[in-house]
Amino acid sequence: MFARRRLMTTFGLGAMLAACGRDGAERPPSPAETARWAEGLALPPDPAFEALLPASAGPDPFAPIGTALRALEGGAEGRALVLLLGDSHSAGPILAERLRELFQSRYGAIGPGRLPPARAQRFWNPSGLFIAQNGEWEARNALRSTSPGPFGLTGYRLTGARAGDTLTLRTTDPRGFDRISLTVATGPSSGSFRLLAAGTPDTAHATATPAPDLRQMRYLVSPGTREMALELVGDGPIDLLGWGIERRGRGVLVEAFGINGATLATLDNRDPSILARELAVAPPALVILEYGTNEATDRDLDADAYAAALTRRIRTLRAALPRSGIMLMGVPDAGRPTRPAPARRGQPARAPSGCGGVTPLVSLATVKAAQRRAVAETRVGFFDWSAEVTQDVCRLPGLAAGAQPLMQRDLVHFTAEGYRLTAERLHAAILRGAGLAGASPGA
Known part of the structure; x- marks a missing residue:
């Protein structure tokens, strides 16, 4: 009450x-x-966000977030926004919460x-x-x-x-x-x-x-x-x-909007005029795109078409946000648990297919290659989720075992600890890209 x-x-x-x-x-x-x-009909860009952004993003995708964070560290007034758009990995709150905690502990906590x-x-x-x-x-x-x-x-x-x-x-x-x-x-x-x-x-x-x-x-x-x-x-x-x-006050916001089952194509289901007005009011210092896991389940995925769609989406965002940096999170390793085949009468059970009891998602390699092509074409920032956390599909059952597993048993989604670790590695990669490497005090 x-x-x-x-x-x-x-x-x-x-x-x-x-x-x-x-x-x-x-x-x-x-x-x-x-x-x-x-009336809430024609809000101009919030000057607190604009104040920390460079006049143009330029060729370095980490320049806007680096400029904003350096200004905050130097005592400047203003607000920096890190915006995460993605699928179920972003729809869950844990990844964004840990990333927010890390940024706000160093540069100013101003809420969710x-x-x-x-x-x-x-x-x-x-x-x-x-x-x-x-x-x-x-x-x-x-x-x-x-x-x-x-x-x-x-x-x-x-x-x-x-x-x-x-x-x-x-x-x-x-x-x-x-x-x-x-x-x-x-x-x-x-x-x-x-x-x-x-x-x-x-x-x-x-x-x-x-x-x-x-x-x-x-x-x-x-x-x-x-x-x-x-x-x-x-x-x-x-x-x-x-x-x-x-x-x-001054500080950093981390906002994350994900939809379970989303693919890159779901961004096209948002009204472009509404999206443009919302982005204009609070221009982000860094936009992070986190898609690919659901595309990796599509056995008919066309690598060329997917790379072209990803490149087109990045260029559309860049045109709408000329003062913002863009980063792509590479799809993490994911697969389906495999079980031993039923034993035939008089014969031992057959070993499961795949490696280590897991079969990679059918188009995982296709998605990884297409994302790399789009990054090379558009020169956006890149976080290699596979290299940073999962490392190899064959390791997934091991990551789902133990006292503090990092993966859930579906071998697609992470546990709370897995998402926190991802956020910590992502935060470190952003700081490295911005030339601000170093642990956040109190994190």
Whole structure:
């Protein structure tokens, strides 16, 4: 239950920028800008993110993140974003949480940032956050092109319409948060909601627009706030594409959006105009693409077509984010457990096929080769997940055994320890690429 206390918030980015002025942001907005931004329809790029980025990414994919981290280490005000897009490896919270912990321990902790909307992502249980849905909500994701959209950066959509239904987000972090973000797909029939923080609803916020549009809403709340909720008014549907919490100030955000079963092609199921606007508001210092495991299960995968699609996607991202670096995570080794063939009468059981009781995913080698070709063609950063963690398909059963296994028994997904180790190796690779090698203090 919320304490009965009026929400201490200012609606819109205008007030946020005014407050950020204390942290070295740009001029306060004009009254006309404030009125426009209060609707959440045309947010400009957040100056706190732009302040740390170079004028152009240039040929070095690690230059933007290196520039941003050096500036933070030197005491500059601003915020750096590491954005991870991928499949089930990224859909689970552990990899991103450990990567966030490592970056924030050295360069400034400002919270988790943007998140998938409430429980739209099933079985998602991030550490340190309590998330609840009360009432009737319909969840969809961008896994298939036939799924009704639109979808944005998170790849998820949560729709509700019944009066009084709520979504709740609570953090166990004693530092709490002081900024809330909501991303809503809107249209003529869109409804209204109330935002509750520490107990009492604020005035109803209408989201209806003459035509389909996007509202990226920003709110300031009291420092140390630890709980918020969104309550539906009931005058029309609310289509929530994402929400988030963070703290003002300098530091690093690590945001991860994955979908179970996703392939690179699922990025095309996100609305390009929505995606462009979300990326523009908070331009990342580094975008990490983590795909390939599900492609590796496709026995008809065309290596040339996949390499071309990956190259095209990287170039599209580069054109949309000319000040951001891009990195590709190479697919990790994965396979299917194999069992001894049934013994024939009078004969011993036959040994399992494959090596060490595991058969590689049918197109694993094809995906690895295509990814290498795309990296060479586009000159993006590359994290060799196989070399850094799994090393060889034949090692997978051993990684799934022992007191602290790194792989799950399906020999495709990692355990919590495996994802943490991956995050640590990924973090080290990013720092090396940026010329900032060295362990994070306190990590």
